[in-house]
Structure formats: C-alpha cells, structure tokens
Amino acid sequence: MSSLIRTVKEDDRTDWVAAIPFWSVHVLAVIGIWRLGFSWKGVAIAALFYYVRMFAVTAGYHRYFAHKTYKTSRAFQFLLACLAQSSTQKGALWWAAHHRNHHKYSDKPEDVHSMKLRGFWWSHVGWILMHKYDATEWQEIQDFAKFPELRFLNQWHVLPSIVLGVSLYLLGGWTWLVWGYLVSTSFLWHGTFTINSLAHWLGRRRYATTDESRNSLFLALITMGEGWHNNHHYYPKSTSQGFYWWEIDLSYYVLRALAAVGLVWDLHSIPVRIRDRRMVRKERPAAGRPAEALPLVAPLGAPAAASVAELDPAE
Ligand SMILES: [Zn+2]
Ligand SMILES: [Zn+2]
Numbered sequence: 001m002s003s004l005i006r007t008v009k010e011d012d013r014t015d016w017v018a019a020i021p022f023w024s025v026h027v028l029a030v031i032g033i034w035r036l037g038f039s040w041k042g043v044a045i046a047a048l049f050y051y052v053r054m055f056a057v058t059a060g061y062h063r064y065f066a067h068k069t070y071k072t073s074r075a076f077q078f079l080l081a082c083l084a085q086s087s088t089q090k091g092a093l094w095w096a097a098h099h100r101n102h103h104k105y106s107d108k109p110e111d112v113h114s115m116k117l118r119g120f121w122w123s124h125v126g127w128i129l130m131h132k133y134d135a136t137e138w139q140e141i142q143d144f145a146k147f148p149e150l151r152f153l154n155q156w157h158v159l160p161s162i163v164l165g166v167s168l169y170l171l172g173g174w175t176w177l178v179w180g181y182l183v184s185t186s187f188l189w190h191g192t193f194t195i196n197s198l199a200h201w202l203g204r205r206r207y208a209t210t211d212e213s214r215n216s217l218f219l220a221l222i223t224m225g226e227g228w229h230n231n232h233h234y235y236p237k238s239t240s241q242g243f244y245w246w247e248i249d250l251s252y253y254v255l256r257a258l259a260a261v262g263l264v265w266d267l268h269s270i271p272v273r274i275r276d277r278r279m280v281r282k283e284r285p286a287a288g289r290p291a292e293a294l295p296l297v298a299p300l301g302a303p304a305a306a307s308v309a310e311l312d313p314a315e
Pocket of ligand 2 (some may be wrong): 028062066067103232236
C-alpha cells in the first residue's frame with residue numbers, strides 16, 4: 001500500500017475550517033449515544049436509514065445521475081435526488097459531475113480523489129472537505145442541469161438533510177434524531193467513501209482497466225453493490241455492478257423490484273460477450289484466429305482503455 005501513496009500536494013491540504021460541520025456530526029453522534037445510552041432499537045434505526053439512503057446514493061447519485069444506466073420519470077428522479085441528498089453528500093448534479101470526471105481520468109492527475117496518486121486519507125475524505133471542489137462542474141452534467149427542480153436542489157443541497165433531521169425528531173425525539181441521522185450519516189459517509197478509497201486498493205481485478213479499481217465482496221455488502229468496482233470501471237453502463245449471480249448487488253435487486261412495478265425501466269446489463277472478454281484473453285490464441293476475436297483489454301500494466309465503452313462505443 002505504501003507504494004501507492006504519494007505526498008498530498010501543498011495546495012490540497014485538508015481545510016480544517018471547512019471540515020467542522022463534517023466532524024461535528026461524528027462528535028454529536030458520540031455525545032448522543034453517550035447521553036441516550038446504547039440500545040438495539042437505536043442500532044436498528046441507524047441501520048434502516050443507512051441502507052435506505054445508501055440505496056439512494058448508489059441507485060440515485062451514481063447509477064442514475066452519473067451514469068444513466070436506467071430510465072425513470074421526472075417525478076421519480078426528483079424523489080431520488082431528494083433521498084440521495086438526505087445523505088448530506090452535496091447536490092445530485094455536483095455529485096454526478098464529479099463522478100463523471102473520476103471515470104474520465106481515473107487514477108490520473110486530473111482525478112480529484114485518486115488513492116493511487118494521493119493516498120488513503122485524501123481519497124477517502126480529504127478532497128470532499130476542500131472548498132475548492134465545492135463548485136458543480138456544469139459542463140459535465142448538462143443533460144440533467146436542464147431541470148430547474150434539480151438545479152434548485154443542487155443549490156440548496158442541505159435542504160433534504162434538514163427535512164430528514166426535523167422529521168426524525170418529530171417522529172421519535174432525540175432517539176430517532178441521534179440514531180437515524182447523526183450515527184447513521186457518520187457510517188453512511190464512510191461507507192460511501194470507501195468506494196473512492198478502498199475500492200481502488202482492496203480486492204481483486206478481473207479486468208485490466210487503466211485504473212486501480214478492484215472487486216470486493218466486503219465493500220459490496222456495505223455499499224449495496226458498489227464494491228464490484230472493477231466491474232463498474234470496465235463497463236459503467238451496466239445497472240448491475242455484480243456481473244455474475246454470486247456477486248451480491250442489493251441496489252440492483254431493489255431496482256429490479258422498482259422496475260417490476262413500473263417506477264423505473266430500461267435497466268441495462270453487460271452483454272455476455274463483453275463480460276467474458278477477459279476469459280478470451282486468458283486463452284492461447286489459435287493459429288489463424290481473426291484479430292477481432294482477440295482480447296480488447298490489455299494485460300495488467302499495459303496501456304488499455306479506461307473502460308470498455310472507449311473501446312466499443314456502440315455497446
Ligand atoms: Zn473508481
Ligand atoms: Zn461510476
């Protein structure tokens with residue numbers, strides 16, 4: 001791991017003043033548990049709001065707004081943005097635009113949260129606590145920026161978190177506020193951020209993408225499927241990030257259920273021939289085999305496209 005870590009650039013040191021609200025949520029969560037006392041009911045409330053909002057982060061921010069892997073109505077996309085933003089990870093347009101940038105430049109200097117280039121701390125939380133990355137990269141998200149309700153939410157991005165906090169307090173007093181927002185959100189942040197940090201270090205590489213992305217069951221379980229990150233970098237258009245039945249992807253199962261009742265549609269899957277290309281690569285090419293039947297991904301360390309979309313834009 002140490003070979004992956006480089007020194008953080010001088011102008012990219014954590015802005016500790018900007019980080020005050022972020023760490024305050026952690027501190028208040030600890031104080032809240034200390035004052036209320038530990039309870040399994042509290043743990044259940046925290047887990048509920050962790051997984052409901054993790055779904056919105058992965059199925060909303062990521063698989064819908066950043067990658068458009070499925071379609072939905074204007075009303076449901078607004079609902080998804082509200083729910084995702086109740087995780088207090090800034091606006092849906094901001095999130096998706098930054099993430100599109102991550103795929104364009106994964107683990108290259110332009111990638112704002114590369115663990116390979118800048119180390120664990122920076123890729124996990126350092127970058128998100130910097131005011132210099134607060135601006136929405138509008139040129140990356142013009143397709144969704146045309147919706148005024150999404151631009152409004154993006155500007156007032158803490159609104160859904162405030163609504164959630166007040167609702168929790170009215171619903172169940174301090175117990176629900178502390179466990180349902182403060183504790184749950186602290187874990188939710190770090191759960192989500194593992195994909196920027198650990199998912200580019202922990203696990204196995206199935207596909208020789210140009211970045212360091214990995215597949216990890218552990219990360220997939222805590223992030224509702226995002227841990228299949230090497231799969232995802234290889235073929236970002238797929239709604240499911242688990243490419244085989246045993247690669248558990250809870251967000252995808254929920255999306256399949258929503259598709260069954262007509263709330264979302266046109267879920268995209270990776271074509272089997274593209275999924276299995278790495279297996280083609282492992283075979284010894286037969287004499288006289290046509291060039292197009294040979295692998296399109298390069299061995300580890302060799303130059304390759306960032307994702308299969310670059311190699312095969314028709315897919
Ligand atoms: Zn990544
Ligand atoms: Zn992505």
